[in-house]
Amino acid sequence: MSVSQVAGFRREGTEWISESSGTRWIPVIGLEVHAQLRTMTKLFCGCANRFGASPNSLTCSVCTGQPGTLPVLNCDALELAVRAALAIGAEVAPTSKFDRKNYFYCDVPKNYQITQYDMPYCSGGSITVPSGRTVRLNRIHMEEDAGKSVHDQGDSTLVDLNRAGVPLIESVTEADLDNAEDAAAYLSALREILIYTGVSNADMEKGEMRCDVNISVHPVGAPWRTKVEIKNLNSISNVVASIEHEIPRQIAAWEGVGPDPVQETRLFDAEKGTTRTMRSKEGEADYRYFPDPDLPPLTASPAFIEEQRAALPELPGARRARYQAEMGLSAYDAGVLTAARDVADFFEAAARLSGRPKEAANWISNEILRALSDDEYEAQLIDELPLKPFDLADLIGLVDKGTLHMSGARQVLRQMMKSGKAAGELVIELGLEQVQDDEQLEAWCAEALVGREAVIEQVRGGKTKAVGSLMGAVMQASAGKANPQKVREILLRLIGTAE
Amino acid sequence: MSARETGGAPLGLGAVELRDRIVAGEFTALEVTEAYLARARELNSSLHAYQAMDEQRALERARQLDQALVDGETPGPLFGVPIALKANMCLEGAETNCGSRMLSGYRAPYTATFVARALEAGAVPIAITEMDEFAMGSSGENSAFECPRNPWDLARAAGGSSSGSAVAVAADLAPISLGSDTGGSVRQPAAFCGIYGLKPTYGRVSRYGLVAFGSSLDQVSPFARCVRDLEVLLEVISGHDPKDSTSLPLEAFQAERPAELQRLVGLRIGVPRQYQGEGLDESVSTVCDRALAHLESLGAELVPIDLPHTRYAIPTYYVVATAEASSNLGRYDGSLFGSRVEGDGSLQGMFAATRVAGFGDEVKRRILLGTYVLSAGYYEAWYGKAQRVRTLLRRDFESAFESVDLIAGPTAPTLPFALGEKTSDALSMYLSDTFTVPASLAGLPALSLPAGFGGAEPPLPVGLQLIGPALSEARLLRVAAAFEATTGHHAQRPTLSAAGGTA
DSSP, rough: OOOOOOTTEEEEEEEEETTTOOOEEEEEEEEEEEEEOSSSSSSSSSBBSSSSOOOOSOOOOOTTTTOOOOOOOOOHHHHHHHHHHTTTEEOSSSOOOOOOOOEETSSSSSSSEOOOSSOOOOEEEEEEOOTTEEEEEEEEEEEOOOOOEESSSSSSSSSEEETTOEEEEEEOOOOOOOOOHHHHHHHHHHHHHHHHSSSSSOGGGTTTEEEEEEEEETTTTSSOOOOOEEEEEOSHHHHHHHHHHHHHHHHEEEEEEOOOOOOOOEEETTTTTEEEEEEEEEGSSSOOOOTTTTTTOOOOHHHHHHHHHHHHOOOOOHHHHHHHHHHHHOOOHHHHHSSSHHHHHHHHHHHHSSSSSHHHHHIIIIIIIHTTTTTTSSSSSGSSSSSHHHHHHHHHHHHTTTSOOOHHHHHHHHHHHHHOOHHHHHHTTTOOOOOOOHHHEEEHHHHHHHTTTTHHHHHHTTTTGHHHHHHHHHHHHHTTOOOHHHHHHHHHHHHOOOO | OOOTTTOOSSSSOOOHHHHHHHHHHTHHEEEEEHHHHHHHHHHHHHHHEEOOOOOOOOHHHHHHHHHHHHHTTOOTTTTTTTEEEETTTTTTTSSSOTTTTTTTBBBSOOOOOOHHHHHTTOOOEEEEEEOOOOOOOOTTOSSOOOEEEEEEEEEEEOOSSSSHHHHHHHHTTOOOOOOEEEETTHHHHHHTTTTTEEEEOSSSSSOOOBBOOSTTTTTEEEEEEEEEHHHHHHHBBBBBTTTOSSSSSSSOOOOOOOOSOOOOOOOEEEEGGSSSTTTTOOOHHHHHHHHHHHHHTTTTOOHHHHHHTTGGHHHHHHHHHHHHHHEEEHGSSSSSSOOOOOSSSSHHHHHHHHHHHHHOHHHHHHHHHHHHHSSTTTTIIIIIIHEEEEEHHHHHHHHTTTOEEEEEESSSSSOOTTSSSSOOOOHHHHHHGGGHHHHHHHHOOOOEEEEEEEEESSSEEEEEEEESSSOOOOHHHHHHHHHHHOOOOGGOOOOOTTTTBBH
16 A cells, blocks of 8 residues: 655655644554454344345344343354454453443434443454554454434435344454554454454445544644544545545644644545544433343353354464465465465365375465456355365375376366366366376387487487477377376487486 | 122132133133123223223134133133233233323234233233333323222222223222332232232243333232232243343242141241331321231231331432333334324434323433433432442342341332322322332332221222242242231222222
8 A cells, every 4th residue: 555645744654744834743543343243143133144135124023122122142142252352362351241322313223222331341452463563452342233224215214124233343442553554454454353263254345344443643742632533434445545534634623723623523425535524522422321231241251262262263364374384385375375264274174185285375376266256167265166175185196196287287177166076087087197108108209209310419419408399299299198207208218318 | 709799700700710610611711701891891981990902802812712622722720811911011913002102003013921921821811901101100190091090999099000900900800910010010009909919029020022111120010819819820920031131040930839828937027117107107007017917916926127228219219210211211212113203304303202292291200310310420420329229228138038038018108099199299109119119129029918908988908018038929929828818808899880989
């Protein structure tokens, strides 16, 4: 990501230097991220937790807040929430509680949201981003999502409650960030962890992960100033754009003749790339938090926490390091293979079964991942391919033994990704088995030597490389099935220069 | 009890006896339902116990039960017994308006767990009863519809908020009914109407399908005219419900039912000093003292005790209950269910206009109070402090129960008061819950039994309240049964005529 140029400012590192005043400003940024948990059902009722169903089709008496209904905690949600906490090295509270956040809005059926206020289930933890900066988390808490208000269909506001009651975790960082790049890197890393651990699909386009930015600016060495919250950013690029807009806006406000920035909530306008006031601090509701009397305190026993820890997969950062150190993979390959958990799992299985991690890595990154974005293949995820890790291991074995040469192996692999047939079966079916029979090979080689005295002389003169053109003739004659290793040996023997 | 002057009609019987006689073939469930519907049609216009009767539904259900009996199905413990439900209880398709204009016309989309259990036991829901709006009140006068009358004197309050359910049983518009008790809403009307009311231990009965008022206090509670019916109804509706996270992980309640009635030798009854004296009507204390003396004559030992924090119970209750209510009642905003007033056309305007028009004064008063005590900056001083006092009240009981088996005293400080007498003075109305609120805050079981009659003309019922440790319902019922077996108060019934008024 490149640093944007803003008129009136020079940038040195993370400092913004006002050209008019010469003042050096530092931004202070914290992020709040909502992520929907990947449960089958909602947080407090049995309705399906699913995106894209027809409006209000995934609702019941509980999540529409019918009088007399009561919430019952979905234990799967707690499991996933705890896994998220453990994945970032946070502490899980043995006891926490649910509170009610009271406010009036039409997409909150009870007019209160069940959330965790002063006793969240998780505190601490951190994520280190590629720049080397460690972003500390203050807390993570569980809460239910609100429904969705649709304002752009005719005169009236329509409400879809399919999302009402979907389980969320809200993670809140300390104000450890000072630039948009690291903010973006933090969000990518968090997203990767959430997806990897199976905690959330974290698809920002579907609203499965949403971000609020808290941001202020202050002159270097001076105390922090009033912060502004930018709400509901639905992509990482919008987070970056909102920060890049908000920093100079706040500096200009502090330096200008107009009013100083006030504590407020702002909305980001993605089309204009600007932020505008949504409500001031005074306009904020008093949420009247209090413990929800319908839900007993939440307990997480040490045994339960350990169970969740055991269910955690190895995280991408750790995997990348291991692939490089133990398997000799390049940083690039390790990055490609760990970007998605299913790919990494596939790779590890194929590497273990074949005993050839590098070959497995090459096949996956050069052929298989490419096929997933190719319309010729139906699969979009590696798990959807009919080709399984042991199939790839078989293929690697056949190449290893010399049964199959590389171009033949590519052909076989492509067929395997379509039909799911075994490699050995396809080699025969496609007639790709290398000819190993010495008599046949010798006949082809002898034929190739006819009329090529010049080349033969070159080889005899020590230019063994020249044998390549002879090999090409043999391969042509054999329709590519001759084992190149053997052909070379035979040619050299016939010419009379053994290596 | 026996079928009374109605010439063999199945009226005036207890629920258990009625059920047994239906099963024995003496009456059909249909005859019973028809008889009760006829009696309600005759008397309800003067009593206003019922706000609605779905006669077709009741008759259809009675017919099905009769057929089930013919088909050899095992009859449940409430087989064919008419039951009246408070208007804050969900029965799928029935109007659950909570006595409020706000929910006028709202039909429950599901059936409450405790109602489903009563149905499973063979009960026939016969009517929805009048109540103080959203269960807030002690006289029935806060209903947005009709105010039930005390069957012993139609000019007097039946108590509240489960007014209609109490009147229904007292006037035999049904043998049994269900109410909900948050701070005394079953015990106080039971006392005013001369019947039994039992608030179970918090968590004993599922709240799923009871429209919430004060969630940490609400308990569904049975009314009956005899102890046997009271305990059977509790057996039917109690037990863990996975749909209510606050319901206790226990099997359904099982009464002891000793073969012969036990004397109360060895039973230590605590008599709190704080439940006597100032604010207590002399006519009430006279009856209660006599009742306590009677328990003593049965072998119990009366032990004076102290519940030192009692005087903080009412203020604590009105912080906790109103805080919870202000949140629970937030959902009534006109957007999803209930009535709507459009207002100025904005969303917030619609919410405001709907709530201004839909809620009555008492509900508004409590929402305001509850909103205030939860507000930023006031929370600690009010709600936080109330929670701490609640703990002190609980400890009062815990230490008392180290030396006594149960606690007894008046259920309400006064005789049934005249309608209109307290409507302009909220505080004096609140004080009628003085003796019932402590057990609510502590989550303890408490039973009001007909202790006798006080006052001059006409004599009015007085209730004696028994409070026990958590889950001691069986003990409370045993003591009530001993009292019942040796007195006749419970058997006295008001005389009613269709013309209106007591004869």
